[in-house]
Amino acid sequence: MTTAPESNATRVLVACAALVIVLAGIKAAAAIVVPFLLALFIAIICSPLIQLLHRWHLPKLAAIGLVIVLILVFGTFFATIVGQSLTDLTRNMPEYQARLNGVVLQLLSWLADYHLVVEPRQVLSQINPGSAMTLATNLLAGLGTMLTNTLLILLIVVFMLLEAHSIPAKIQLGMTNPEHRLAQVQRFLGSVNRYIAIKTLMSALTGMVVGILLWLLGVSYPLLWGMLAFLLNYIPNIGSIIAAVPAVLIALVDGGLSLAVGTTLVFVAVNLVIGNMLEPRLMGRGLGLSTLVVFLSLIFWGWMLGTVGMLLSIPLTMIVKIGLENSPNGRWIAVLLDSEEQTQLRDDLDDKLV
Secondary structure (H helix, E strand, O other): OOOHHHHHHHHHHHHHHHHHHHHHHHHHOHHHHHHHHHHHHHHHHHHHHHHHHHHOOOOHHHHHHHHHHHHHHHHHHHHHHHHHHHHHHHHHHHHHHHHHHHHHHHHHHHHHHOOOOOOHHHHHHHOOOOHHHHHHHHHHHHHHHHHHHHHHHHHHHHHHHHHHHHHHHHHHHHOOOHHHHHHHHHHHHHHHHHHHHHHHHHHHHHHHHHHHHHHHHOOOOHHHHHHHHHHHOOOOOOHHHHHHHHHHHHHHHHHHHHHHHHHHHHHHHHHHHHHHHHHHHHHOOOOOEOHHHHHHHHHHHHHHHHHHHHHOHHHHHHHHHHHHHOOOOOHHHHHHOEOHHHHHHHHHHHHHHO
């Protein structure tokens, strides 16, 4: 007869084995999963707008068609401009890397004047200052390659939006205790929808402000850096740093130290105002992730799904966390993913309840 501890250990092992199999399947099917995730992400973002148009007495099909047309128009506009900037930057990359190496050599020469002698070849062999810009261009190029499946992604989005209204009825017909399950699903979808909608709005505002300010400063390719800031703003804590590095390096080789400092101040000011003041007011403190979880999720989803996985790493992790919070058996895992602030808030709430 199996004892209770052995039974619990067996369930844990079976659950871990099943999780490994599922993750291996997702990675093997990344070519199919990635377009589906992008379509799901776009559908969640578009859903509030379609509901708003529907409340304005616009038929659902017409609302969906209008939203798809807007996506195509804005997507084509930005893809054309950003694609041109990306092409120019890629073509000029060897020159920028050579100039960055020259800046590093000047810095080493300045250090040598203060008797801090470092071998230039060793530094340049270990640290390539142009690698940050290469990473940024590869990130955007990888996303552009993924978007070659535009027709497939848009078709999935359309079908998702058409089916969205029938989900509650299906849950009610197909599940036992449908009222409780439906309430759980609605709470889960509401939390995910709210998170992604607010994050997208804040990311768009961040990218727009960064692009305009860098254009006013005279930094090359401001729209490219604005788009990069928009995309990487989905990654809290470290996303803004990754977005700032290539823009600061370009400013350094284009306009010297003063322009690089000005570019750095732009990113710091925008992320302080939007990321640390405006976004928490709209988002609330209930969806915080620890910095370690942010970093690990970036690595994990990037390994699983490539460039798109990196960009969607935090929304995907947030979806998992929200799902765990709505599950009695998984709530303790959601607590482990909390940021320090959120953990403190949970402690304060428990104290008040006691």
